[in-house]
Amino acid sequence: xxxxxxxxxxxxxxxxxxxxxxxxxxxxxxxxxxxxxxxxxxxxxxxxxxxxxxxxxxxxxxxxxxxxxxxxxxxxxxxxxxxxxxxxxxxxxxxxxxxxxxxxxxxxxxxxxxxxxxxxxxxxxxxxxxxxxxxxxxxxxxxxxxxxxxxxx
Numbered sequence: 001x002x003x004x005x006x007x008x009x010x011x012x013x014x015x016x017x018x019x020x021x022x023x024x025x026x027x028x029x030x031x032x033x034x035x036x037x038x039x040x041x042x043x044x045x046x047x048x049x050x051x052x053x054x055x056x057x058x059x060x061x062x063x064x065x066x067x068x069x070x071x072x073x074x075x076x077x078x079x080x081x082x083x084x085x086x087x088x089x090x091x092x093x094x095x096x097x098x099x100x101x102x103x104x105x106x107x108x109x110x111x112x113x114x115x116x117x118x119x120x121x122x123x124x125x126x127x128x129x130x131x132x133x134x135x136x137x138x139x140x141x142x143x144x145x146x147x148x149x150x151x152x153x
Contacts (some may be wrong), residue, residue, distance in 0.1 A: 001019040001021065001022055001023055001090055002020070002023055003019070003020050003021075004018070004019040004020065005017075006019075006067065007092075012053055016035070016075070018145075020033065020145075022071035022116065024049045024111070026129050029148040030064055030094070030146075030148060031144065031147065031148050032100070032113075032144045032146070032147045032148070033144060033145050033146045033147075034112070034113065034142055034143050034144030034145050034146075034147075035142070035143045035144075036121075036139050036140065036141070036142050036143075037137065037140075037143070038138035038139065038140050038141065039097055039104060040099065040101070040117070040138065040139070040140060041135065041136065041137050041138055041139055042096070042099035042100055042101050042136070043073065043097045043098065043099040043103060043104075043139045044072055044073055045070065045071070045073070045094065045097070045098045045099070045101050046071055046073060046076060046095060046096070046097065046098075046114075046116050047068070047069070047094055047096045047098070047120055048068070048070075048089055048093075048094065048095035048096070048114060048120055049068050049069075049093045049094050049095075049116070049148070050064075050066060050089055050090065050092030050094075050095070050108075050111060050150050051064030051065070051066055051069070051089055051091040051116075052064060052065065052068075052069035052071075053069045053071065054066065054078075054132070055076075055078055055087050055088050056073055056088060056089065056090040056091075057090065057147060057148055058090075058093065058148070058149045059061045059063070059147065059149035060086075060145075061090050061091075063091075063150075064090055064091070066091060069089075071111050073097075073116055073117065073118060073137055074118070075137055076089070076115075076116055076117065077117060077137055078124070079099070079130050080130075082087055082129075082140045083124055083127040083128070083129070083130055083132065083133060084124070085121075085124065087115050087116070088113055088114065088142075088144075088147065089113070089114045089115070090111075090113055091111045091113075092108055092111055092112050092122065093107065093108055093110065094106065094107045094108070094112040094128040095114050097116065097139070106141075108143075109127055111127060112143045112144060113141070113142070113144035113145075113147055114141070114144075115141070115142040115144070116139060116141050116142075116145060117134065118133075118138075118139055119133050119134070119135065119136065119140065120138070120140050121142070123141075
């Protein structure tokens with residue numbers, strides 16, 4: 001894939017425009033297409049306008065109610081018996097991640113898929129038990145344009 005990231009300043013915002021151009025033949029679906037970033041671990045709360053209050057993905061989002069929701073970062077997680085992908089909020093128009101030292105606001109145009117957790121996707125995939133998931137010095141944020149369906153394990 002050819003990806004172009006364009007950062008620009010508009011009024012009081014930093015704007016990221018991402019252009020994606022497929023290259024070659026893909027034989028498997030992409031699990032997600034988006035951006036991953038990390039913010040300081042002091043971020044403890046998330047407020048968003050989009051699907052909620054619980055998690056929702058492409059293949060199960062009917063129970064997600066569009067509205068203004070709030071959760072702690074830890075409250076966004078679904079502690080499945082075997083750790084697996086979880087915690088996505090769908091159709092997010094905007095989200096604010098906050099902590100005692102400030103925060104960050106993200107806005108979708110028109111929407112993004114939002115996942116916020118205290119470990120990386122790789123750490124989640126490697127975990128056999130929820131006790132294997134240890135919070136680090138960052139909160140990891142996925143802002144996705146699209147995701148593949150999950151199915152279940």
